[in-house]
Amino acid sequence: MLKFVNSKAKKEITGQLLDRFGIPKDTFDPYHFIENEEKIWICSKEIAAIDFKNLRTEGIGLLFARKGIILKPTTNMIQLFGKTATKNVVELNETHKDMFLRGLDILNLDANADTGYVIVKHKNDFLGCSLLKENNLKNQIPKQRRIRNLNI
Numbered sequence: 001m002l003k004f005v006n007s008k009a010k011k012e013i014t015g016q017l018l019d020r021f022g023i024p025k026d027t028f029d030p031y032h033f034i035e036n037e038e039k040i041w042i043c044s045k046e047i048a049a050i051d052f053k054n055l056r057t058e059g060i061g062l063l064f065a066r067k068g069i070i071l072k073p074t075t076n077m078i079q080l081f082g083k084t085a086t087k088n089v090v091e092l093n094e095t096h097k098d099m100f101l102r103g104l105d106i107l108n109l110d111a112n113a114d115t116g117y118v119i120v121k122h123k124n125d126f127l128g129c130s131l132l133k134e135n136n137l138k139n140q141i142p143k144q145r146r147i148r149n150l151n152i
Contacts, residue, residue, distance in 0.1 A: 001036065002034050002035070002036055002055075002057070002059065002060060003034065003035060003036075004032060004033070004034055004048070005032070005033035005034065005035050005040070009033075009035075010028070010033055011025070013028075013033060013040065013065070013071065014027075014028050016070065016071045017071070017073075020070075020071075020087075020088055020116070020117065021073075021085040021086070021087060021088050021089070021119060022085055022086030022087040022088075023081060023084045023085050023086075024084060027081060027084050028042070030044070030045065031043065031044065031045065032044070032045055032047055032048060032061075033064065034047070034059065034060050034061060035067075036058075036059070037067070038066060038067055039059060039063060039064075039065070039066055039067065040063075040064045040065045040066075040067065040071075041059045041060055041061040041062060041063055041064055042061050042062050042064040042077070043060055043061025043062065044061075047060060047061065062076050062077075062080070063076055063077075064076070064077045065077060070116070070117070072117060072129065072140075073117065073119075073129045074129070075127075075128040075129065075140075075141060075142065077129075078119050078120075078126050078127070078128050078129050079126050079127075079128070082119045082121060082126030083126060085119050087113070087114075088113045088114055088116070088117070088118045088119060088132075089113070089118065089119045089120075089121060090109070090111045090112075090113050090118045090119065090120050090121070090130070090132065090137065091121055091122070092106075092120060092121070092122045092127070093122075094122070096109070096122075097122040097127070100120060100122075100127060100128075100130075100137075100139060100141070101127065101141070101147045102147060103139050103141055103143065104139060105136060105137060105138050105139050106136070106137040106139075107135075107136050107137075108135055108136070109132075109135050109136065109137050110135070111132055111135065111137065113132055114132075115132055115133055115134075116131070116132065116133075117129055117130070117131055117132075117140075118130055118131075118132045118137070120137070127141070128140060128141050
């Protein structure tokens with residue numbers, strides 16, 4: 001069942017994003033978070049006028065993150081808010097960008113980031129979220145978003 005995230009939980013969510021990525025908490029002031037047991041969505045504050053009791057839907061707004069031991073940002077979240085991040089951002093070169101967009105993992109990457117989820121970008125384009133472990137970047141791009149042929 002969907003419910004609005006209360007102010008204490010919103011502080012926890014935005015605190016995790018500040019700690020991990022350096023995204024300022026006030027970035028999310030204009031938004032509400034809605035959650036269920038597994039996921040968090042973000043939406044405009046106008047959504048507060050909707051009564052969820054009789055509404056049968058998986059989510060409302062934009063899928064923002066998946067819950068777990070730590071928050072896992074979605075590709076949508078990274079593409080919209082990644083530009084505000086100040087840490088744990090991995091910049092890919094052209095070759096690695098192509099590999100990443102195809103859904104491949106990148107091994108032996110010289111990344112200046114902490115182990116865990118990172119924001120992946122190429123130049124000014126924020127591509128998504130990946131898991132960095134032992135200098136290996138585990139691709140987290142959903143299969144339906146991967147690009148098979150980059151020679152367009």
